[in-house]
Amino acid sequence: MPFMTYAEASRAAIAEEMRRDPAVWAVGEDLGRGGVFGQYKGLVEEFGPERVSDAPISEACIMGAAVGAAMMGTRPIVEMRFSDFALCAVDELVNQAAKARYMFGGQTRVPLVVREPIGMWRSSAAQHSQSLEAWYAHIPGLVVVCPSTPADNKGLLKSAIRCDDPVVYMEHKNLWGLEGEVPEDDDFTVPIGEARVVREGGDLTIVSWSAQVHVCVKAAEALATRGIKAEVIDLRSLWPWDKARVLASVEKTGRLLIAQESVSVAGFGAEVAATVAERLHKALKAPVKRLGAPRAPISYAPPLEDAARVSKEMIVNTAEGLVRT
Amino acid sequence: MPFMTYAEASRAAIAEEMRRDPAVWAVGEDLGRGGVFGQYKGLVEEFGPERVSDAPISEACIMGAAVGAAMMGTRPIVEMRFSDFALCAVDELVNQAAKARYMFGGQTRVPLVVREPIGMWRSSAAQHSQSLEAWYAHIPGLVVVCPSTPADNKGLLKSAIRCDDPVVYMEHKNLWGLEGEVPEDDDFTVPIGEARVVREGGDLTIVSWSAQVHVCVKAAEALATRGIKAEVIDLRSLWPWDKARVLASVEKTGRLLIAQESVSVAGFGAEVAATVAERLHKALKAPVKRLGAPRAPISYAPPLEDAARVSKEMIVNTAEGLVRT
């Protein structure tokens, strides 16, 4: 299997799907020069500027036009650059894309993929660091995907492009350079809604998604040296999310820790924690527990930015606390 | 104490605060004719069209201009008409209003109140029925208020206007006509962050907010006839929310049911459920339990709209189930 980065994996996914289906096209600012993170590099050369289209700085129209183009039988990939800028296009995504199929009684579908890179990334500060995946998980009609590895970024992006529903596809900016093995096979896809058990273990379940998964894995390694076997689950998608897998794991371990980069209050971790507490109350040997960012904007200064992170140490300590209960 | 409607109570709050503080003004579409729900009726006559200002259909500018005007020392009340339309102004609210104080290092404050009427209201369908309070609870910098009675609508709106932070103030459209006693006193305010115990009881705690509170009270009455004493707590504000009050109640009752009109998945009920499960695992005699809307847009046809509601019967049955566990 070839080795490639998370960004390259996404390019491969798009290229394969564009070759496979002439209805697929991509649109966003600066795409003709490869996109702001190079995540479209080489695509305009292969597919031309109509199918890999530049756009004016008009997020509302990029999103809204994609809705119209999707209703008319094309499959747009919409690039929002930073998920923060997608906040300029929320009506188009939430009132239009998410609801069109339903409110028109099934007369239409809106098969679009909105790429919304999330997360903290080298002093990007309050307006370029947000992770609002919980918002979209709350919106009927939207699919929400948060890949954490190069292979998943290829396989899930291909599934997202093939999906007939609008997909909010949230890559993590800090992962663009992450390398990993990625299947070359054109038919390789990762189904949306299936979690990945990154690491098995019987003492507690750690649930996470996106870049935070990697911190959880490191924490699990550290826990292993202390004799604690943590099962790490990468949700991969938040809607639908793999309840069955999480519940089965917690049934086995009796303990649940959720770690997320995003703000803890009203974050998706609350959904996971609440669901498990509702269904597995008796099986729980310790209370469910969440770790997430404080309810503060992200700072520019590195030590302040770090204060918003869920660190390996926090996960290790919290996990130990749960197991020693 | 005079009797007045929820809408009248809000008008009284605004009038009193505008008399008290010349920096307070209101802006939004159609305000000069009293606003779309009559919730500004009479105000332009008293305060003139500059302080009760019409606006073009420009939600982004209404919100953004309020941010600038707030930073310059005025205290705008922003009318969004339906919370759904506020989705046209999310950058201005979430990237600007919520973050300005922090990202500018405390150099400024953004004391504005955004009125965003929420909820299902006689066949308003997918784009006029949403309740997205959970979104704003997730955003650092924002205060989120959801009054359920005329008295609270007066007291909380006055507190919101006096608050130096941006407040998302979510009235429920179905409550405009609700009547109740409302203190006349100019100094009457309801502090933001204090829940209201609507009804005391020792068998289980029912937490709710906004219009759903009234359904919970009816359910509690029905439960009482079956010998079950439910304590009903109206959160009144979701940020800050009155954790202390909820935890104390659940410590007493050992059982928690959360009922919300909004979509259950990743809704604010998950935050309440998760918090209680995290902190009171041992005290819980039954699993925490949430009731909320399905993850589907709201329909126009009444029976389909009703399918999204959390009914009195659902609350009664679920509560009974918890108590009989």
Place this chain on the structure above:
Amino acid sequence: MWRIRAFEELALRGLHEKLVLGAIHPSIGQEAVAAGVCPNLDRHDVLLSTHRGHGHTLAKGADPLAMMRELFGRAGGNCGGKGGSMHIADFGVGMLGANGVVAANIVIAAGAAHAVKLKRESKVVCCIFGDGAINRGPFLEGLNWAKVFGLPVLFVCEDNGFAATTRTRAMTAGEGPSARARSLGIAAEEVDGNDVLAVDAAARQAIAALRDGGGPRFLHLHTYRLTGHTGADPAAYRPKEEVEARWKDDPISRAAALLEAAGHPTASLAEARNAAYAEMIAAYEAARETPFPPVDQAFADVQDVGDPRAEAF
């Protein structure tokens, strides 16, 4: 135009009889816009409308019975009773929807035309919006987009002078819709929107230009809303005399007068009118007899992946 008038008068009756439950926005007095523009579109051409979209939808060829059912929230409505008046749509005749959000369809229309271009189809797209919509950002973004990409969109500003209770003139800077379109390099024409023949001629010409690939076009049509903003609005914010004066400009009477002057027998006009009312009364009666959709429809057509039910697993 009579069909539109009859449909909406019955819809208003439905409102009063509590058969129509949500808000409706009648276009009474504005029928010449729908009747002048829409028949110039082929069935496969695409139309996007506003919250005030009954007339446009009918004129694009939608079935009034399905529409009335939709307004009554019944099974067999265009949207299965899930959308109602503000989301009326008939994709089968190229009518891609009214919209509950002012100006939202402008960017969607630009995208629909973008798809037409990508697919090398010969369709054109027509997007109708109100005079209030021109102050929202999507107006700028959508028009700029259509021009930059050279897309076949006819933008139609249906200017009835009001946005809800507000006179748009007071909230609109500059000369208005056409000036804004022209500043974006889009050819724009201003027409008496109550003169169905003038509207028809302007629309025909603009649509022909679109088919020739000249990029977007703009029509600014002056009209007047003779009723309240919604079926429930008494429109107390404007003097009775103003409205009375405007009734003299009713597009239907004007068209009738023209036809009579051109020698059309009065009887045949009355016949057309009666046929329209008969058709819509039949739709009304049939719609009221139709059952509501089954409750499980509340959970259908949400999305392919994931179950919407809270209790689902």
Place this chain on the structure above:
Amino acid sequence: MWRIRAFEELALRGLHEKLVLGAIHPSIGQEAVAAGVCPNLDRHDVLLSTHRGHGHTLAKGADPLAMMRELFGRAGGNCGGKGGSMHIADFGVGMLGANGVVAANIVIAAGAAHAVKLKRESKVVCCIFGDGAINRGPFLEGLNWAKVFGLPVLFVCEDNGFAATTRTRAMTAGEGPSARARSLGIAAEEVDGNDVLAVDAAARQAIAALRDGGGPRFLHLHTYRLTGHTGADPAAYRPKEEVEARWKDDPISRAAALLEAAGHPTASLAEARNAAYAEMIAAYEAARETPFPPVDQAFADVQDVGDPRAEAF
């Protein structure tokens, strides 16, 4: 202009030495905009800027040491190290912020001017934005608002021909910024933005008109960004020759040539240049010696009600 140039060259050095950690957007080559516009504002007047705002901020009177500290994320930065380059602001001198969201400040500026009017103050508001910003909705909404309410805002489009890697011409319909402003009834002037005297004259006149209560004004200033979009961007998307040719139009050299032609001794120019670099080097050195802010600042200035800490009660 030398002060701005020196500040940004040092900021770029800071980037390469990893003292500046986030993205910075240099305005090298565009200094005549800041230097021509901002000195025409009084201290109590209000300025709003863009992501490319160092020059504007300096020219409005901000302290370069506090700014350099902000870019380095240090204590004592204008925003306490919490904002960085993209959120540089100095409310003490009426500089209400750069902004990380393109065009966002246009509506905020309209609102700032709205407050000025409500409070019957005599301030004016100046809002600078790029040529890329004119395709976002807030451009329309903010300009319309300012005109409708007759607000004292000077809108300045700093047109450097690019939006990141994209030539704005290709994504902009019609004749551009001024035409759009005029279509909204706003008087607009187009000026060579690399001619500091011309900019100064146009800004002075426009601001005087604002003070006379004539409502908003618009300036369209043509300039060129001589560096990459960010400090890290090699700007490979444009031919070397194009950039080289534009260096001949460098506003600082042009101003120097004018001054020399007017009889200013070359030595005094060199002195000004040297003083500017000495000032900024001192700021640089002092900033690098300043500590980072204490960690508890991460939880300060969030809001009055509610504790931001996840563990708080």
